[in-house]
Amino acid sequence: MTVSLSCMEYGTQGVITEIKKYSRELNALGIRVGKIVKMVTKQPIKGPVVVMTGEVVVAIGIEMASCIQVNTDIDPAYIRDK
Amino acid sequence: MKDERSMILLIGNPNVGKSVLFNRLTGGDAVVSNYPGTTVDYTKGTVLLDKKSYTVIDVPGAYSLEARDKAEEVCVKMLEANKNAIAVIVLDATRIERGLYIALETIERGLSAVVALNMIDSARDREISVDSSKLQKILGIPVVETSAVSGEGLKQLGDMIRKARPSNIKEIKERSEGKEIQPETGSKCPGCCGGCGGV
Amino acid sequence: MTLTEDERWALVDRISEQVIKSGTYKQSLGDVLGELTVKPLTGIPVAVGVLYAFWSVFGSFAGTLCTDGFFVKFFDNYFLPWIQSVWPNPDGILYFLFVGDPNATNCFEAFGVLTSGLFVAIGVVLPAVFIFYLMMALLEDSGYLPRLAVLVDTFLHKIGLHGYAIVPTILGLGCNVPAVTATRILETKKQRFMMMTLIALFIPCGAQLGVMIEVIPESIGYVMLFLIIGYFVFGYILSKIVPGENPEILIDVPPYHMPQRDNILKKLKMRTGGFLLNAVPFVLFGVLLVNLMYLFGFIQWLSDIMAPMFVTWFGLPKETAGPLVAAFLRKDLAVAQLSVIEMTQYQMISAVVLISIYFPCVATFVVMLKEGWKELLAAVAVLLSVAFIYGGIIHAVGIILGVA
Ligand SMILES: Nc1nc2c(ncn2[C@@H]2O[C@H](COP(=O)(O)OP(=O)(O)OP(=O)(O)O)[C@@H](O)[C@H]2O)c(=O)[nH]1
Ligand SMILES: [Mg+2]
DSSP states (O other): OEEEEEGOTTTTTEEEEEOOOHHHHHTTTTOTTEEEEEEEEOOOOTEEEEEEEEEEEEOOOOOHHHHHEOOOOOHHHHHHHO | OOOGGGGGEEESTTSSSSHHHHHHHOOOOOOOOTTTTTOOOOEEEEEEETTTTEEEEEOOOOOSSSSHHHHHHHHHHHHHHHHTTTEEEETTTHHHHHHHHHHHHHTTOEEEEEEEOOOHHHHTTTEEEOHHHHHHHHHHHHHOBBBBTBBBHHHHHHHTTOOOOOOOOOHHHHHHHHHHHHHHHHHHHTTTTTHHHHH | OOHHHHHHHHHHHHHHHHHHEEEOOOOHHHHHHHTTTSSSHHHHHHHHHHHHHHHHHHHIIIIIIIIIIIIIIIIIIIIHHHHHHSOOOTSSSSHHHHHOOOOOSSSSHHIIIIIIHHIIIIIHHHHHHHHHHHHHHHHHHHHHHHHHHHHHHHHHHHOOOOOOGGHHHHHHHHOOOHHHHHHHSSSSHHHHHHHHHHHHHHHOOHHHHHHHHHOTTTTTTHHHHHHHHHHHHHHHHHHHHHSSSSOEEEEEEEOOHHHHHHHHHHHHHHHHHHIIIIIIHHHHHHHHHHHHEEEEEEEHHHHHHHHIIIIIOOOOOOGGGHHHHHHHOOHHHHHHHHHHHOOOOOOOOOOOHHHHHHOOOHHHHHHHHHHHHHHHHHHHHHHHHHHHHHHHHHHHHHHHHOOO
């Protein structure tokens, strides 16, 4: 299932499949297509999301996060290998 | 202006330890804090390496040379104003990938460079192993493992700054694909690529 | 040859694959704390606790322990009587300038360079900036600030900024000067301008806070409340009228580090040393200048001209115009000056708020100029109008509440 990063559930992981906008800024911080992201937290009232990719923790505004598509059906084994 | 060849710019992502390195090298007091964007203006200092005096500049951290905020703009301006300077590219050993982008951009601009693979202590704690001699071989510039906070590797960094050299992005690409370009490297890089592998 | 962005990232990936091997990833205690302090359910209570702890340590160390516990006794019981008795000719000009009122029984009232000047600088402000900088260094070095930024992002984004604006805001509570430069971490011109203006308007510096907690301990909460409300209300208005974009937060959240003792001490030494070197002479000079202006009748003249505005619009005694002059040099000094003017508690609150917002101190003014003169002019225009409007509103609120 592909969802936008802003809709991901707490604690779930997924692979980024598409970044529709702001890709330069996001790439620079390590948020790139093909990377595995884990949702750490979402702040209430349209606050930012905090995600972890590899060793990096990044806070992303909700609009920006909604431009990021994430595939959440990934094999846990694949994640472990990566 | 002073001979640009004796200028050292500390380039790298925010919060990788550039200001700690700067203070270590120059004895200066650049502000060090654990959040990205501590340094927003440049600071100058001097260091004596093998009897030669260098001007060291602590540059605001940047993720890329396409400036996103005004602090990053300062970084780009410093690079443009000092095209013949030596770039000490500071990488955080626990997040090398992110730092390599601006490292490559700096190399592409033709600056002589060395890499300081900083926070090597944290990388060890987190069981991240980094093959620095391989990195050195691919990039074609000296790579030194450092821990700016403890002082580890700083002497070697000082020695390697004098061996800083420009590298060619096309060759880096080829080497990363596993192609050997022995003859050229051999002639262009005396005492570097072979010599300083064991850091 | 240069690469395109995608090619460069591809190369980055290829190099990383070959040189990095991550071991089994273990979550350290720091990582767990890192997550807990950024999740709203646990993070917000922690943030409230941290800020509360900050405030109470500040108040009890600077106000209660150092100033009341030692400096007030020393200055009022020993130093003041001593200097009053040894300085010759109590009617002379030099006595007035350096010792002040010969009948004063405490160092706030005397208002001489060597009495109030030294007392405010060393006895009140020095302990305040010392403890403030110590706690700020702990916040900076631990890695807490980016997490605080995430927690407050929702509110700050509503006023056109984003969470990371908390960094210049907190730096500004220490001193507005580095805070103005720190606005460079914001992405757009609009955000930087707004931030700079809001700092100059609503963020009292550590020195000013130190004097406030000493002279108006029972009212400081209300002053802060008015400043915080002003920050958000005028921030919101500015975000609507200043052209430009309000990008969202996008920041790296670094792992926690144990603050390093050496680095904390170094920063403390640098910043406190900077205060002693730059600010103390300014306070002393400020007292001298104010006294000279009294002698030449300038302050009385100013109070008289400003009287209509102060009395009818702001609802303040006309004497409160005097400290505005000193406020341009040092806000801490101006608050000390206000404290000896006869007025009601509500008037005191609005006068202190007005002192904070009407104009930046000269050092802040200079760094703002460095960031661009056009921005500075625009900021000054905003400052003066906000001071005028907000001063009137506070008066009106007082009338409605029946306390003005
Ligand atoms: N463990 C460890 N921590 C380090 C090392 N070098 C720096 N640090 C810490 O990393 C944090 C950032 O260091 P700075 O020197 O301020 O980073 P910077 O690169 O100047 O950052 P900006 O000014 O924001 O660009 C500080 O908390 C340092 O104590 C290191 O080698 N090992
Ligand atoms: Mg720095």
